[in-house]
Structure formats: C-alpha cells, structure tokens
Amino acid sequence: MGYDLKMKVWRGDATGGDLVDYTVPVEEGEVVLDALHRIQATQSGDLAVRWNCKAGKCGSCSTEINGKPRLACMTRLSTFEEGETVTVTPLRTFPVVRDLVTDVSYNYRVAETVPAFAPEPRPADGQYRMQQVDVERGQEFRKCIECFLCQDVCHVIRDHEENKQSFSGPRFFLRYAELEMHPLDTNDRRALAREQAGIGLCNITKCCTDVCPEGIHITDNAIIPMKERVVDRSFDPVTWLGRKIFRRDQLPEAQVPQARAE
Amino acid sequence: MAAPTGIKSPTRARIAARTLRTDRWWLYPTFTALVLLAFVVYATYRAFVGEYYFAEPYLTPFYSPCVTTECVDGSRHLGTWVGDWWPFSPAVLILVIPLSLRLTCYYYRKAYYRSIWMSPPACAVGEPHRRYTGETRFPLILQNIHRYALYLALAYNVLLTYDAVMAFKSPEGEWGHMGLGTLILVVNAVLLALYSLSCHSCRHIIGGRLRNFSKHPVRYRLWGGVSVLNGRHAQLAWASLVWVAFTDFYIWMVASGTWSDPRFF
Numbered sequence: 001m002g003y004d005l006k007m008k009v010w011r012g013d014a015t016g017g018d019l020v021d022y023t024v025p026v027e028e029g030e031v032v033l034d035a036l037h038r039i040q041a042t043q044s045g046d047l048a049v050r051w052n053c054k055a056g057k058c059g060s061c062s063t064e065i066n067g068k069p070r071l072a073c074m075t076r077l078s079t080f081e082e083g084e085t086v087t088v089t090p091l092r093t094f095p096v097v098r099d100l101v102t103d104v105s106y107n108y109r110v111a112e113t114v115p116a117f118a119p120e121p122r123p124a125d126g127q128y129r130m131q132q133v134d135v136e137r138g139q140e141f142r143k144c145i146e147c148f149l150c151q152d153v154c155h156v157i158r159d160h161e162e163n164k165q166s167f168s169g170p171r172f173f174l175r176y177a178e179l180e181m182h183p184l185d186t187n188d189r190r191a192l193a194r195e196q197a198g199i200g201l202c203n204i205t206k207c208c209t210d211v212c213p214e215g216i217h218i219t220d221n222a223i224i225p226m227k228e229r230v231v232d233r234s235f236d237p238v239t240w241l242g243r244k245i246f247r248r249d250q251l252p253e254a255q256v257p258q259a260r261a262e
Numbered sequence: 263m264a265a266p267t268g269i270k271s272p273t274r275a276r277i278a279a280r281t282l283r284t285d286r287w288w289l290y291p292t293f294t295a296l297v298l299l300a301f302v303v304y305a306t307y308r309a310f311v312g313e314y315y316f317a318e319p320y321l322t323p324f325y326s327p328c329v330t331t332e333c334v335d336g337s338r339h340l341g342t343w344v345g346d347w348w349p350f351s352p353a354v355l356i357l358v359i360p361l362s363l364r365l366t367c368y369y370y371r372k373a374y375y376r377s378i379w380m381s382p383p384a385c386a387v388g389e390p391h392r393r394y395t396g397e398t399r400f401p402l403i404l405q406n407i408h409r410y411a412l413y414l415a416l417a418y419n420v421l422l423t424y425d426a427v428m429a430f431k432s433p434e435g436e437w438g439h440m441g442l443g444t445l446i447l448v449v450n451a452v453l454l455a456l457y458s459l460s461c462h463s464c465r466h467i468i469g470g471r472l473r474n475f476s477k478h479p480v481r482y483r484l485w486g487g488v489s490v491l492n493g494r495h496a497q498l499a500w501a502s503l504v505w506v507a508f509t510d511f512y513i514w515m516v517a518s519g520t521w522s523d524p525r526f527f
Contacts, residue, residue: 010275012275012276014272014273014274016276017276019277064282064386066282066283066284066285067281067282067283067284067386067387068283068385068386069385084284087282087284089275089277089282090275092269092274092275092277092386093269093274094274095273095274096273096274096275102275130476131474131475131476133475133476133482134474134475134476137475152386153385153386155382155389155394156394156396158268158269158386158388159267159268159269159382159388159389159391159394160267160268160393160394161267161268161271162267163394180473181473182473183473183474183476185473198396198398200396200397200398200403201394201395201396201397201398202396202397203371203372203375203381203396203397204368204371204372204375205372205375205376205381205382205385206372207382207385207386210385211385220462220492220493224368224462224466225462225466225470225471227406228409228462228463228466228470228471229466229471230406231406231408231409232471234406235406235407236406236409
C-alpha cells in the first residue's frame with residue numbers, strides 16, 4: 001500500500017542552505033533513493049543527488065538519513081514508521097557541492113599516498129601461487145565499494161577538519177591491512193601506517209564498522225591488526241630485539257616503501 | 263576566536279544541529295558510563311576497606327594473591343612477599359594487573375572513549391572537544407602496552423584458577439568440598455580466562471601477525487579459535503566485569519556472616 005512520506009531534504013551549497021520539507025507519494029518496497037528520485041521527477045527537478053547502480057554496489061548514493069551515514073539505495077522506507085519524517089542530508093565530513101552531492105576528492109588524494117602492491121619476483125615458472133587460506137583473508141577487504149561512509153562517520157576528520165592533513169581514515173587502513181597481510185607483498189607499511197596514515201589518531205570507537213554497508217569488520221580485522229603491527233614495529237621492545245637478533249629487519253619484506261607523493 | 267572546524271567548517275553543508283539522529287543514541291554511552299562508574303566506586307571501596315575478603319576456603323579475586331603481612335590467616339596461599347612497609351591494602355598490589363588490561367583493552371577503549379570522554383559520544387554525533395590527538399601522545403600513547411597487560415593478566419588468570427581449585431577444599435582443609443562459592447569462583451576464573459584469551463592482542467600474537475597462514479597451519483588453527491572468541495570479546499568483557507564484582511560481593515557477604523555458603527557436598 002502506498003502512502004505520503006514526509007521528508008526533509010537539505011538543499012543548498014557551500015554558501016548556505018536549509019532543510020526543505022517535501023511530501024512524496026511512495027509505494028511499498030521502495031527505498032529512500034526512490035523517494036528522492038520522485039522529488040526530482042515531480043517537485044524539484046534541480047535536486048542534486050549522486051547515484052548509479054541502485055544496488056548497493058557502486059557506493060555513489062552515500063548520504064545521511066536521519067543523521068546516520070547510509071546508502072540511500074539500501075535504506076528501505078519500511079524501516080521508518082509511516083508518519084515519521086525522513087531527513088536526508090549530504091555527508092557532513094566532506095565539502096558540499098550542491099544539495100546531497102559532496103566533494104569526496106580528499107579520499108582520492110589519500111588513496112594516491114598508499115604505496116602500491118609490490119610483489120616479490122615471479123618464480124622460475126612465472127606463476128605466482130597463493131594458498132586458499134591466504135586468499136580468503138584478503139577477500140573481506142576487497143568487498144569495499146568505496147562509499148566512504150566509514151570516512152564520513154569517523155570523528156577524527158568529521159569533527160576535526162585539521163586532521164585531514166595527517167589522517168588517512170578507516171577505508172585506507174583497510175587498504176594498508178590488505179597489503180600488509182598479502183603473502184606476496186614485499187613492503188613493510190607499518191611505519192607509514194603510523195607516520196603518514198596517522199593510525200594512532202584512531203581511538204577505535206568502531207563507528208566505521210557500524211556504518212559499513214558491506215559488513216566489513218573494519219575495526220576488528222583491519223584497524224586493530226594494523227595497530228598491533230605498528231606496536232610490533234614501534235612500541236614493543238621484545239619484538240624489536242627479536243628483529244635485531246634474527247636480522248629480520250634486513251629481509252626484503254622489511255623494507256619501508258617510499259610514500260607516494262601527494 | 264578560533265575558526266570553526268569539523269561539521270561547522272565553512273565548506274561543509276551548513277547544518278546547525280550537532281546530530282540529526284532521531285534514535286536514542288544516548289542510551290549506550292549513558293548506560294556504559296553508569297556501569298563503569300558503579301564498578302569503579304565499588305572496586306575502590308572494596309580494595310581499600312581491607313576486610314571481609316576471605317571466608318575459608320574462598321578468597322575474593324580482588325585480594326588474590328594475598329601476599330602482604332596484613333593478610334588474614336589462611337589467605338596467604340602463596341606466602342608473604344611484601345612486609346609491613348606496604349602502606350595500602352593488599353588488593354592495591356594486585357588490582358593494577360586487571361585494571362591495566364581493562365584500561366588498555368580495545369573494547370573498553372571504545373566504551374569509555376564514547377561514554378566518559380565523549381569522543382565521540384555516538385556515531386555521527388558531534389564531539390565537544392576542540393582539539394583531538396587520539397592515541398598519538400602521552401598519556402594515551404601508553405595504550406600500546408596492551409599486550410604486556412595481557413601477559414600479566416594471563417599469569418593472574420593462573421592464580422585465579424588456583425583459587426578456584428582451592429575452593430574445592432573444605433574450611434578444614436580437606437578435598438572434596440563444593441559450595442555455591444566454589445561454583446562462583448570457577449565461573450569467575452573461566453570468564454576472566456575467556457575474556458583474556460579473546461583479546462585482540464592475543465589474536466594478533468597467536469597468528470594475526472603472520473603474512474602467510476598457509477606456512478603456519480597450527481597457528482592458523484589457533485588464530486581461528488581465538489577469532490571465534492574475539493567475536494564475543496565485548497560480551498565477555500561485560501560478563502567478566504560484572505561477575506568478578508559479584509564474586510567479591512558474595513565472599514564479602516559470607517565473610518561478614520551476612521549469609522552462609524550453601525554446601526553441595
């Protein structure tokens with residue numbers, strides 16, 4: 001059964017804006033993005049909203065719905081009471097372009113600073129080999145759709161703009177972890193994770209995990225393991241001594257890669 | 263006046279509200295703060311009160327091992343390590359170990375950063391602090407000692423297991439006794455052991471630090487087991503915290519004669 005949904009949608013740009021009231025006819029089974037499209041089609045043709053796949057796989061329609069970072073295409077209207085007003089705003093961590101569209105280029109600048117995968121030389125037969133258990137470990141991280149909801153909710157940059165200079169954010173700790181745990185990679189990214197990516201700024205409040213639409217255990221499987229690896233390298237005297245005695249710090253995989261220039 | 267930062271930064275969407283969340287986001291930090299503060303008040307009182315911590319054969323975990331000359335007769339299972347010069351209650355010597363584990367625990371960090379320090383109080387709710395340096399500076403950089411707190415806590419768990427085993431003795435010193443206190447001490451030892459073993463540092467040390475699981479099949483299997491426990495780390499953290507306080511309370515009541523310990527055999 002259809003009904004009239006009350007919505008508040010933030011309209012404006014960097015010079016200012018406000019929440020605008022809409023009443024939109026919606027049908028059973030629809031999602032917030034459907035309602036936004038109906039506003040575009042019938043009431044405000046100039047409403048700016050970024051979207052693409054409508055299937056929770058492209059990460060384009062990231063917005064904040066009733067204050068929570070969510071994908072508009074994956075938020076069913078049935079999760080709200082019929083009389084409830086649904087408020088949709090742009091991501092509040094990034095500069096607004098217009099209406100619900102934000103400039104997420106900060107994330108692409110950070111991505112460029114993560115040292116790329118650096119595999120060891122190919123064996124004589126030219127074939128890289130990985131065991132299934134090692135492949136499976138990284139699969140979870142590769143589910144990331146780069147919706148940047150985890151970046152949006154992270155209070156380190158959400159509440160402190162100045163930290164964007166020294167903090168990469170959960171999405172990129174995921175990338176650091178994926179590469180650090182890759183059996184064929186030869187780089188040691190632990191020093192960079194601390195000094196360049198600012199993993200010490202993370203205080204593990206797990207909001208990134210809470211909002212991830214792919215259900216990736218960002219905190220437990222990427223950030224905390226990376227923090228522990230940084231402890232191995234920088235804060236644990238026993239592992240430091242072990243590296244020195246067994247000369248592990250001279251192995252190829254212990255070499256610190258050059259940070260990519262911004 | 264300093265330039266606005268965070269969600270008030272000039273380039274961001276101008277929304278005055280600190281949060282637009284409509285759910286009861288304040289429930290978790292409020293409840294967490296209340297439980298943590300209640301535990302701190304209770305544990306501080308019990309640690310400094312210095313009495314009613316031993317009811318043969320039960321020794322409360324807050325005072326185990328009791329190793330100062332001040333400890334009552336029969337409670338010094340491991341002998342006397344510290345003389346009259348120690349000015350505080352024997353509990354103060356010991357509680358440093360579980361306290362350091364819980365203070366630096368990845369789960370409790372989330373709990374108290376959110377509920378006590380409000381950094382942030384909840385997801386997508388603006389925090390009140392103007393500056394933020396996370397765990398990069400003293401004193402919070404000391405959170406990185408967590409694995410050493412774990413090592414000490416694992417040794418402490420051995421002592422608590424010893425106490426639980428000793429609780430199978432009767433007050434007269436004969437084996438084959440079991441009372442409600444025995445059961446409570448056994449559950450306490452099990453919960454604290456599971457909490458320690460489910461720790462993120464333990465998971466890392468056991469196998470998480472490896473790049474190749476396939477080259478270390480035994481550690482990989484152990485890592486898998488610890489990972490299962492790790493998924494319940496928060497629940498184990500709360501269960502063990504509440505239970506250790508309850509264990510102490512039970513022994514306090516038995517030692518003070520408020521109630522007697524029901525004996526099973």
